[in-house]
Amino acid sequence: MKDFMKDYVPFKPSKEPIYQNRDGDMLYLFNGDRLMVREAETGYEIPKRDEIKKLGLEIHYDQCLGAFGEVDCFGGIIEDEPLGYSFVDLRTYSFGASYDEFLISSKAFLLSEFVRTNQRCGICGFPMTMKEEDNDRAMICTNCGHMVWPKTSPAIIVAVTKKDKLLLAHNKMFANGMYSVVAGFVEMGETLEDCIRREVLEETGIKVHNIKYFGSQPWAFPNSYMMGFTAEYLEGEIKVDNEEIVDANWYSKDEIPGLYRESVSISTRLIEWFLEA
Ligand SMILES: [Zn+2]
Structure with a gap:
């Protein structure tokens, strides 16, 4: 990210990691509509990639969201609830997080759900995959080319x-x-x-x-x-x-x-x- 943008645009959306600090990436992982967090005295903390790696969690539909500050953020869906972590819905999370953190958790949820609910083409039923070129997000049908953008x-x-x-x-x-x-x-x-x-x-x-x-x-x-x-x-x-x-x-x-x-x-x-x- 260009330096002058850091404060002006705090979150930079990107399909690819910007900073490549893999172990320090923030992982916003959901089980259903509940976010995986660590409860700290100062509020909720989002786990980093190195601690998630140690847990050996299987992550579905993982997506790079972009970067906040100088940290790449990812979203995904998990089926397990490892010990030592809490799973909170986003309303609950909002009470123990900053407003920026709350917005990132919303991005992670929306994007993971977009990918999860668009695995099959609505026209021909074939598998869909994330569009690779450019920096926009769309799921594209591997058979007929039908494209679906996130709906709001x-x-x-x-x-x-x-x-x-x-x-x-x-x-x-x-x-x-x-x-x-x-x-x-x-x-x-x-x-x-x-x-x-x-x-x-x-x-x-x-x-x-x-x-x-x-x-x-x-x-x-x-x-x-x-x-x-x-x-x-x-x-x-x-x-x-x-x-x-x-x-x-x-x-x-x-x-x-x-x-x-x-x-x-x-x-x-x-x-x-x-x-x-
Ligand atoms: Zn299709």
Whole structure:
């Protein structure tokens, strides 16, 4: 990696190792959706290649992700759970890792799952293999040449404000008493703005305007991508759909603490943006 890029672009994607420091490579290994980690006092640590070698683990679908800092990172799937290690889902991992480390674990999971679930061609059924040329990732059919690129399901998440209040909704999947901002999947062929207008109206009966981009977050549960926005109340009375959303209301800053679960997710960032405004 060119020196000037180190801080500007902290993670450099690459299908081939960049630094060739084999024993020091970081290995993000999954059993199902759980990541293999070592529990240290400072949080979770990702095992390095030399210790994985000693364990003699068989790694499936292993892929070089690229490099973080000056360390090459790899992802793969294992069937064993060796003693002395913990296996944690990515949400749990996020509480004991830095945000960059969490993003690398998401990359590793997405890429390993992409390779695992594209072993056969959807057209002719022959084996697929990773495209070798160039630095893009695609699985290519060994018989008919059909190519599949990683698929991502875009979703919007939006903080709707009405003067000094924030719209929060309780989804029936949430724990009791927990609220969040409105979110939903983008339909095929839909713009993000139309999706925001539709989701907020469907779930809460509210129309919005002044939609502004806030930020984004890869969300590997299993392969979504959250695009965050802010929007302002335009018109309407709160009327929940009672299918996904069973309660919604406008909350002022002093009413919100305790209503939402703090996490690495962009929903927490949106709520905290409102609280700190
Ligand atoms: Zn084929």
